[in-house]
Amino acid sequence: MGALAERLLAVAACLAVVASSPLPKAICGYESCPVPKEGMTNVHLIAHSHDDVGWLKTVDQYFYGQNNSIKPVGVQYIIDSVVNELPKDPSRRFIYVETAYFRQWWNNRDQEAREKVEALVESGQLEIISGGWAMHDEAVTHYQSIIDQFTWGFKNLDDMFNTSCARPKIGWQIDPFGHARETASIMAMMGFDGLFFARLDHADKNNRFKNQGLEMVWKTSPDHGAPSYLFTSANHDILYHSPIGFCFDILCEDEPIIDDSNSPDYNVDRRVNSFIEFIEKQSTYMKSNNILVTMGIDFAYQQASYWFNNLDRLIKYTNERQAEGGKINLLYSTPSCYLKAVHEAGLEWPSKEDDFFPYSSDEYSYWTGYFTSRPTLKFMERKGNNLLQVCKQLSVLADLREEKWEDLASLREAMGIMQHHDAITGTEKQHVAEDYALRLHRSMEHCRQTAENALNKLTAKEGSAEVQFHSCLFTNVSQCDTSEQAEKFVVTLYNPLAQQTSMFVRLPVQDFQYQVRNELGELIDTQMLKIPTPVQNMPGRESSATQELVFQAENLPPLGFKSYRVEKINTASPPPQPSEELVIANDVIEVTFDADLKRLSSVKDIAADKTYMVSQDFQYYEALEGDNLGAARRASGAYIFRPVNHQKFPVSDSPPTIETYTGALVSEIHQEWNDWVSLVTRIYKGTNHVELEWTVGPIPIDDDIGKEVISLVSLSGWETNGKFYTDSNGRQILERNRNLRPTWDFDPSLEPVAGNYYPITTAISIRNHAANSENEELAIITDRAQGGSSIENGTLEIMxxxxxxxxxxxxxxxxxxxxxxxxxxxxxxxxxxxxxQTEAHPTSIYKTRRLVRDSMVLAPWLFVTPTDLTPTQWGEQYNTFYTGLRKEVPPNVNLLTLEPWNGEGMLVRVEHFLEKNDDPELSQPINVPLMGLIDRINEEMAIGETILGANQWLSDNVRLEFKIEGEESASQQLPRPDPNEDLANLTLNPMQIRTFIVQTRSSATMAAPCCILLLALAILRINI
Incomplete structure (x- = not known):
């Protein structure tokens, strides 16, 4: 049968499926919204429950209602109660946000309960808002993980409901502690119409009260222009709680509305008067005649009848005042229905271009401590994302059947939970942090098993036995059981990038000599290095290794692996002996330390003959004690950073001890300030950057003083003019100005340090604006989210x-x-x-972004396999080299997502990871070969482009558009897909992410939407 005949048969099958698919009868979304009354102040009551995915209790404790001595709540009962109460009155509405809990509830309920929920969703009474796995934090989360947690939430909603009525179109970020421009940009790319949040700086809010500026059009990306604009609404006086006195919950103590006129407790008139007084005050802050009022609290509606019965009365008796000339109209509503009403008002709105960091709730309370809180959990989350991408990619490349990648869901969900604004932030109770870590560790082990299944399929030659691929999850403390115990082992390095990369491998080993062979069986250079003494003595480290084996893995193939065989030689390796040298160098850079202070003093770029006078030191802030009885007595805590007198202290009054180790592959200097602060400064062969590996702790508290430890880097002679730069969720770079806010007058006198701290997801930098400096730049790249600033000119500090x-x-x-x-x-x-030097060498920003991605976010993942086979035997039985990429993509392109999707399909995202002004050449639009990019994507596939969250075809998305004060209208629609675009030559513009669902023809005929896609592609190819 010819290819054309096959396509026609597929089209016929599609038509049959489409013909048999009933048209949707649901009336949801904007069509289901209540109609506001003209000439009235329309008060949109939002019934909601804010259900933290862990915080004071663990995720399961919150869901099942355990550990009620902390808080007597159970999420499953909230959903049960709401589902039972909504059908009693079709005007009632409720919104739900956290898909992690909703999915858990769904899995534990019978078909009758599920059908009841489906009916409520299709009628618009129950609306899914935001729809991510959790309500993510916006300061310390990476954009790849943000997108993943939304995508997994959306996919679960699609699987549960199979209706567009469950597709979220509103962002609901009511509890995160500040808001990122990149997060808003992501929501715009997901086709959202608006974003609602509650927390913004108290001074910013007061300023917006005065000029009715609580609602605005956020210009979330200068690269995307109008399509990235997002209508944004900040709540007024009440955050996300109900107005004072109107909490109708079993956890509240407010009086109910009593309308029995015979009761001595009758209070309707007084209660209505009080509510009207609140509304009249709030209406002065708003531009339109619509007001959104949240009616809920944390874990509200366990007894939904209590809420709804009182809200019914509040609506009834307030609206009855209209007959007497009252101008207030209360209605059950949702954020999307409120947004629709505001949109229909046709008003012009102010705009905003920066972000909402840092957040302060009063003049002494800057929520900037959580940028660093629980640093080991933050690091573990970053490694979890790295492994998740590896496992997803390998599942696709090895074409694993679904029963072999079920464990992917475990890590997807654990990582989704980790994005929650009381998880990765470090603002949870200790026992909850331990539960998060346990979930993540177990899920990483599950994912490793998926990777092992895939690698066995990709490495095995005919007749060879399966082998174990261990992940060394504790190399951060120089511990790996396999490399330390095995006489012979194979190191398999999988590269998740779509470009070639190289890395230096470091593995703890026994005190013997080792030889390493590459994938061709050739011996390569190795070096033995001392494991720093503070690391050897770390509490909990279960290793006796005192040395690390180092070798360079060069030219790791894109989306592929190389295998290196390591064998112990029975010759003792004496401990490397330190020298007293104060200089380490390779052929690219030279690093010098001061002879007296024993600290870094200069870094020389040998090729450019340019020396940077730079120093590094460790200092700490004393944490302010406080009883929190009033703003001025606020303590420094998990959320708040409040240093005593804004003063830094040295971690030691004496110079650090120093040891220098040099070699052909790596040279490093070990410093110890005391028994709780140490540093390794190293440079690798051929690299032009300096690596600082720090160890901090146990931080002493014998003096009853809490401490917040920073690394301080200072540049001599640099003029930075109070400017520095931080990333936004690992993507856009934002300029920061010390002691300045772009949209209101900022008073730095009370908290000059904490008020100038910003989140660093991946990088912070300063630039030298002195004459003849050629705009020199220093960037510091981090391996986890941290807080930092430039408190004095020419310095960078990172907590x-x-x-x-x-x-x-x-x-x-x-x-x-x-x-x-x-x-x-x-x-x-x-x-x-x-x-x-950003003027002389404009690719420096590109290099920073590449180092962030290649070294800290998507580094090659190391698997270790013990073996008794000789190198020849291993090569005969197993593949030692593999690439899943047919063609390496351009250097400014990232394969952001490659994962299995809906059985035999896959989800693919490609991104241009530079901004339009980063580089004169690399920031230009670029072409990417999606068709033929990997072996699994070919012309027999049906490929359709979706919005960023992969839950709607891009061509179907239509966004509400809002006018901006003083500007001509510009289309806020996402770029439409070009039906004539060559999939072998996709165009990507700066900062653009494009998302595609790829299906085999057999799976594409399983559902009507996919059939329509295949039909369109088939007709297009026939016409061609």
């Missing part, structure tokens, strides 16, 4: 670790005093210092 003795009264009710193995927590991490 590494915090140990505190007081709670800051923001709800967690515990001091952030982390311990492990019976001692204060020890944290170890890496930073990269990269110097450049």
């Amino acid at each position: 590494l670790h915090r140990r505190l003795l007081f709670d800051d009264d923001k709800g967690v009710e515990e001091a952030l005093n982390e311990t492990a193995f019976g001692e204060g927590l020890v944290a170890r991490g890496k930073q990269i210092l990269l110097f450049g």
Whole structure:
């Protein structure tokens, strides 16, 4: 049968499926919205429950209602109660946000309960808002993980409901502690019409009260222009709670509305008067005649009848006042229905271009401590994302059947939970943090099993036996059981990038010599290095290794692996002996330390003959004690950063001890300031950057003083004019100005340090504006989210670790005093210092972005396999080289997503990861060969482009558009797909992410929407 005949048969099958698919009868979304009354102040009552996916209790404790001595709540009962109450009155509405809980509820309910929920969703009474797996934090989350947690939430909603009525179109970020421009940009790319949040700086809010500026059009990306604009609404006086006195919950103490005129407690008139007074005040802040009022609290509606019966009365008796000339109209509503009403008002709105960091709830309470809180959990989350991408890619490349990648869901869900604004932030109770870590660790083990299944399929030659591929999850503390115990082992390095990359491998081993052979069986250079003494002595480290084996893995293939065979030689390897040298160098850079201070003093770019006078030191802030009885007595805590007198202290009054180790592959200098602060400064062969590996802890508290430890880097002679730059969720770069806010007058006098701290997801930088400086730049790249600033010109400081003795009264009710193995927590991490000149060498920003991605976010993943086979035998039985990519993509392109999707399909995202002004050449639009990119994508596939969340075809998305004050209208629609675009030559513009669902023909005929896609593609090819 010819190809054309096959396509026609597929089209016929599609037509049959489409013909048999009933048209949807649901009336949901904007069509189901109540109609506001003209000439009235329309009050949209939003019935909601804010259900943290872990915080004071663990996820399961919150869901099942366990550990009620902390808080007597159970999410499953909230959903049960709401589902039972909504059908009693078709005007009632309720919104739900956290898909993680909703899916758990769904899995534990029978078909009758599910059908009841489906009916409520299709009628618009129950609306899914935002729809991510959790309500993510916006300061310390990486954009790849944000997109993933939304995508997984959306997919579960699609699987549960199979109706467009469950597709979220509104962002609902009511509890995160500040808001990122990149998060809003992501929501625009997901086709959302608006974003609602509650927390913004108290001074910013007061300023917006005065000029009716609580609602605006957020210009979330200068690269995308109008399609990235997002209508944004900040709540007024009540955050996301019900107005004071109107909480009708079993957890509240407010009086109910009593309308029995014979009762001595009759209170309708008084209660209605009080509510009207509240509304009249709020209406002065708003531009339109619509007001959104949240009616809920944390974990509300366990007894939904209590809420709804009182809200019914409030609506009834307030609206009866209209007969007497009252101008207030109350109605059950949702955020989308409110947005529809505001849109129909046809008003012009102010705009905003920066972000909403840092957030302060009063003049003394800057929520900037959580940028660093629980640093080891933040690091673990970053590694979890790295492994998740590896597992998803390998599942596709190996064409694993679904029963072999079920464990992917485990890590998808654990990572989704980790994005929650009380998880990765470090603002949860200690026992909850331990539960998060346990979930993540178990899920990473599950994912490793998926990777092992895939690697066995990709490596095995005919007749060879399956082998084990271990992940060394504790290399951060120089511990790996397999490399330490095995006489012979194979190191398989999988590269998740769509470009070739290289890396230096470091593995703890026994005190013997080792030889390493590459994938061709050739011996390669190795080096033995001392494991720093503070690392050897770390509490909880279960390793006797004192040395690490180092070798370079060069030219790792894109979406592929190379295998290296390591064998112990029975010759003892004496401990490497340190020298007293104060200089380490390779053929690219030279790093010098001061002879007296024993600290970094300069870095020389040998090729450019350019020397940067730079120093590095560790200091700490003393954490302010406080009883929180008033703003001025606020303590430094898990959320709040509040240093005593804004003063830094040295971690030691003496110079650090110093040891220098040099070699052909790596040279490094070990420093110890005391028994709780140490550093390794290293440079690798051929690299032009400096790596700083720090170890901090246990932070001493014998003096009853909490401490917040920073790394301070200072540049001599640099004029930075109070400017520095931080990333937004790992993507866009934002300029920061010390002691300045772009949209209101900022008073830095009370908290000059904490008020100038910003989140660093991946990088922070400063530029030298002195004459003849050629705009020199120093970027510091981090391996986890941290907080930082440039408090003095020419400096960068990054907070590494915090140990505190007081709670800051923001709800967690515990001091952030982390311990492990019976001692204060020890944290170890890496930073990269990269110097450049953005005028003379404009690719320096590109290099920074590449280093972030290649070294810290999507680094090659290391698998270790013990073996008794000789190198020849291993090569005969197993593939030692593999690439799943047919053609390497351009250097400014990232394969953001490659994962199995709906059985035999796959989800693919490609992105241009530069901004339009990053580089004169690399920031130009670029072409990418999607068709033929990997072996699994070919012309027999049906390919359709979706919005970013993969839950709607891009061509079907239509966004509401809003006018901006003083500007001509510009289309806010997402770019339409071009039906004539060559899929072998896709165009990507700066910062653009394009998302595609790829299906085999057999799976594409399983559902009407996919059939329509295949039909369109088939007709297009026939016409061609």
